[in-house]
Amino acid sequence: MNQSIFKAYDIRGIYPEEINEKMAGKIGQALVNFLVAKLNKKASELKIVIGRDNRVASEPLAQAMIKVLLNNGVSVDDCGLISTNDYYFAMGYYGYDGGIMATASHNPPQYGGFKLTSKSLTTDNSFDFISGQALQVKEDDIMAFQTAAVKGELNSRDVSEDHLKHIFSFVDTNRIKPLKVVVDTGGGMTGLMIPKIFKNLPCELIHLFSELDSSFSSRPPNPLTEGAWGKISAKILAEKADLGMMFDVDGDRFFLLDERGNFIRGDMTLLLLAKTMLEKNSGSGIVYNLICSHSVKDLVKKWGGKPIRSEVGYMNLARHMKEEQGIMSGEVSGHFAFRDNFYSDNGFVALALALQTISEDGRPLSEIIKDYALYAKGDEINLKVENIAESLAKIRTHYRANILDEFDGITVEFNNDGSAMNPTLNRTVQGSGSWWFNVRASNTEPLLRVTVEAQNEAELKKRQDEILAIINS
Numbered sequence: 001m002n003q004s005i006f007k008a009y010d011i012r013g014i015y016p017e018e019i020n021e022k023m024a025g026k027i028g029q030a031l032v033n034f035l036v037a038k039l040n041k042k043a044s045e046l047k048i049v050i051g052r053d054n055r056v057a058s059e060p061l062a063q064a065m066i067k068v069l070l071n072n073g074v075s076v077d078d079c080g081l082i083s084t085n086d087y088y089f090a091m092g093y094y095g096y097d098g099g100i101m102a103t104a105s106h107n108p109p110q111y112g113g114f115k116l117t118s119k120s121l122t123t124d125n126s127f128d129f130i131s132g133q134a135l136q137v138k139e140d141d142i143m144a145f146q147t148a149a150v151k152g153e154l155n156s157r158d159v160s161e162d163h164l165k166h167i168f169s170f171v172d173t174n175r176i177k178p179l180k181v182v183v184d185t186g187g188g189m190t191g192l193m194i195p196k197i198f199k200n201l202p203c204e205l206i207h208l209f210s211e212l213d214s215s216f217s218s219r220p221p222n223p224l225t226e227g228a229w230g231k232i233s234a235k236i237l238a239e240k241a242d243l244g245m246m247f248d249v250d251g252d253r254f255f256l257l258d259e260r261g262n263f264i265r266g267d268m269t270l271l272l273l274a275k276t277m278l279e280k281n282s283g284s285g286i287v288y289n290l291i292c293s294h295s296v297k298d299l300v301k302k303w304g305g306k307p308i309r310s311e312v313g314y315m316n317l318a319r320h321m322k323e324e325q326g327i328m329s330g331e332v333s334g335h336f337a338f339r340d341n342f343y344s345d346n347g348f349v350a351l352a353l354a355l356q357t358i359s360e361d362g363r364p365l366s367e368i369i370k371d372y373a374l375y376a377k378g379d380e381i382n383l384k385v386e387n388i389a390e391s392l393a394k395i396r397t398h399y400r401a402n403i404l405d406e407f408d409g410i411t412v413e414f415n416n417d418g419s420a421m422n423p424t425l426n427r428t429v430q431g432s433g434s435w436w437f438n439v440r441a442s443n444t445e446p447l448l449r450v451t452v453e454a455q456n457e458a459e460l461k462k463r464q465d466e467i468l469a470i471i472n473s
Helices: 021-039 058-071 084-093 160-168 190-198 230-239 266-280 294-302 314-323 347-361 365-372 388-398 457-472
Strands: 011-014 047-052 075-081 098-102 111-119 127-130 154-156 180-184 204-208 243-247 254-257 285-289 306-310 326-330 336-338 381-383 403-405 410-414 435-441 448-454
Touching: 021 058, 021 098, 021 111, 047 058, 047 084, 058 075, 058 098, 058 111, 075 084, 084 098, 084 111, 084 160, 084 190, 127 314, 160 190, 160 347, 180 190, 180 230, 190 204, 190 347, 204 230, 230 243, 230 254, 243 347, 254 266, 254 347, 266 285, 266 294, 266 326, 266 336, 266 347, 266 365, 285 294, 285 314, 294 306, 306 314, 314 326, 314 336, 336 347, 347 365, 381 457, 388 410, 388 435, 388 448, 388 457, 435 457, 448 457
Parallel strands: 047 075, 047 098, 075 154, 180 204, 180 243, 285 306, 285 326
Antiparallel strands: 011 111, 098 111, 111 127, 243 254, 326 336, 381 448, 403 410, 410 435, 435 448
């Protein structure tokens, strides 16, 4: 079996060369074994939910999984074509023992894969994400396929009505104004739920690329790909819309564009959502990853919340929400998760919260975001280097006196006078120096990722050039 398909967060590869139905069956058997051991149940006592996106690979991979599960005596509820938001909701709301979403997230259309979850051992109704690497399956140690005396039962399930009620429990729709909104679902799975959501809102929906398209021909499946937002940006201007919204094709990442067609970074969107959440939940924790702007911690404090710093990666943010009483979390990459959504992502909840915050503020979105951008933050720089460890060592040596921590990669921060930050700072309190940066290895690709923030654009450009020169020396 191709071991490269087992990633830090999920399982994915090119279909059918790197991942296929035979491999899916083995992964299904490994999942059954994993759940039996973790939950101390017999296979015949397990109940699993499964859904799929509209990729070419997803239907055959899901069917291969279902076959193995039923042969083990496992009961399966098949939700059919759904977004990852719907899948996470079903997993938590109905309390399944395990879950399978056949998707390759925002990878190109030739990819297939799985996101896997398991019931939490805690007393609440949350669930745990299963890392692809944690479930890594090898040819020589996979247990033999099981055949139960009685096959498991297969049922269909429609989660949309229950999910809609859940989404709107986060907001007061009476406080949402009749905004004109362009929504780009990119031929992906959110195209099914978006019309149902807007049917319950006073807003005008202009829906781009609403039809399911397995080739994702309208624009790249990842909204962060350069140029991916060109068409929605033009549509916002042409329609004189109040704002735009984009989803990746499996639906768990959410992005905003302002009335001028400008793309808004995920950490600024996090602040937009956090403002409304904190108004209802004063003093609560907001989890942000360490490459978010310092504006997040500064404004969360100002608004009466508790900023909680996390490693990058939605699994890490979910863990910190649980451990440190966070009410929601967010990343630059567009993942937004909520305690009351079983500590998992939900781009639809983010959509509703964004509309309420914008409506209540009353100003154009560009003006709201301008107030949130307290510092000059550069886009993440991705570098292909020959030796990641060696490059990190260069940074560690050059900036030794100013290393804040190595919590996730290396974070370096300077006081306003250029002196070193206090290295014993509590992780949830991170300093407010004149400039800072983080250099870390990617969890998903062979890249070095560099994030820099400074007091102004001139200082930002100077520090970016300085860091890149050291890495490339």
